[in-house]
Amino acid sequence: MAEKPHFNPHIAAAPVYTAGTSAEEVAARYGVTDVIKLASNENPLGPSPKAVEAIAGALEALYRYPRVSDDVLRERLAAHAGEGITPEQIATANGGTEMLSLIALGFIEEGHEAIITPPTFPMYEILVRRRGGHVVRAELTSDYRYNVEAILEAITPRTRLIFICSPNNPTGTIITHAEAERLMAGVPGHVVVVFDEAYVDFVDHPEHVRSLDFVRQGRYVIVVRTLSKSYGLAGLRVGYAIAHPELAEYLWRCRLPFHLGALSLAGALAALDDPDHVARTRQVVIEGRRWLHRQLAEMGLNPVPSQSNFLVFRPGYDPQQVYEHLLRRGVVVRPAGFFYMPDWVRVTVGTREQNERFVTALKEVLDELGAREAAGEAVSRPSGQITL
Template sequence: MFLQPGDEVIIPEPSFLMYRIAVQCTGAGGVYIPLKSLNIDLDRIKDAVGSRTRMIFICNPNNPTGTIISRKSFDNFLKDIPQDIIIVIDEAYIEFVRDIECLRGIDFAETGKNIVTLRTFSKAYGLAGLRIGYCITSFEIADLLNRVRMPFNTSIPAQAGACAALDDEIFLNKTIQTIHQGIDFLYKSLEDMGIEFFKTQANFFLINVKKDSKLVFENMLQQGVIVRSMTSYGFPEYIRVNAGTFEENQRFIKALKKVLA
């Protein structure tokens, strides 16, 4: 609906892999902008905008780096983006952000720009099995999306679960607190081990294992711990780990010490 063969979509790289796949399915072409010190490079994205640009994807916090874009930098960026370009802001992990200066798409919903902010119940709300989320956008774009959506795209139980989740602030706050405490515990443990890592604004972060991350993944799996090799994202010596409960985090550190010994 928004993209045709020959159109271009600007995508930071590395970022969520499904952006690339979704664009390819439309026949449009992707313009991939490398990160700058693990951060989305808004200046290079702006410079890449051309006559065929129809859409820009921004993952905030970015997956897999956990870095964010500030509200101020996005505001400056937005001033130079043509009115007809759709900016998709993926906020799948926004609930975990601690930085109060972080961009939040809802703050720009009434700027007159074509901004589509995506949110999900699969992460902080713990409802991944319901496959439900929502977008915040203009009435015009919402109307277009409504015209082409599948007639039975969400179930009544999924909608009921989502509504209940929005009302359950106690659960959400407890989840966020658990993740933040887990992240801090993992930071301290890795520092004590002398292992390099990158700090995050999400519930996951990157760890430099200084060896083949696929091998580390396999060895960790044998210890009953699942991590993500970042080879497919262009970081062959990095793994991505999610913070969990205190017991899970302890188990991860114990397994990592054994694997890297």
């Protein structure tokens, strides 16, 4: 037999990220027009028109390499963060996900440990395992709060990273500033704490962690943010980190030259000049999640109170079955098994009209499954299976 290439066993064995189903796929598969996608926590209002215009204006210069240094963007991001943050404390990447990948590249070697807090964003585990690292779990409490003591107890001399997602995907719950202070008080110097704040612009809880305080105090923390959610630029792929200058410089070394495309740079700069778009998005999301929470609670589906632009709820039936029935009605949601919540479904907050369509479709689906069950037909129950 021909000799095979030597595949890196860690990469070969790590789970692969599966994305939410696209509206186009659903339209083609079920012949439904007017599909609404509430599966990937995208912005219900679309991108900032200013960003779209700037991207169109940058097209003619595409034959040139983008600026090697993205100093201008880093300056703008620092000014945007405020609170005395300087450009030396900023590093950029192609989305928050690439920033997380650079962090894993920079800090995880074979046999190192990273602490994650399931249920949470699966990319932490995927990226750590790709590097040959071990994932140590400090689960959230039964009401999906951070268990600071469990996290501190999980630290060993081999721990390199702790991932804190706030608001957390998929629960929408947060770490409070008091909890984060307790955590930081117990974290030793060899451990870097990553605060993933992809959804921070949707928070209205007054006690949410003020992670930039830790950056300003010179602690070894990395705050990851993105333009994919509140800025409506998920397709552009721009994310960034706010960190101790030594960490920001180190992350810079982990990147490739010309790493942000010319269109990304142009679109990001313009989007940062459009705070009204973010403010409008925030308003639609906060109103929408209140309304959706009430509806789901009235249906007895146990939604977890969310500080983000999505909610998880427990439909009582197999989430995959509920998902497929909703697809046939042109509504795309996300079974949460991939996010360590096998009995739950996650729905992104949409426009008022989209939220209403989702609730109507969900009621129909649950009624239909209930009627089938009453007629003695087999309906599948939650499998309890984490699909990561």
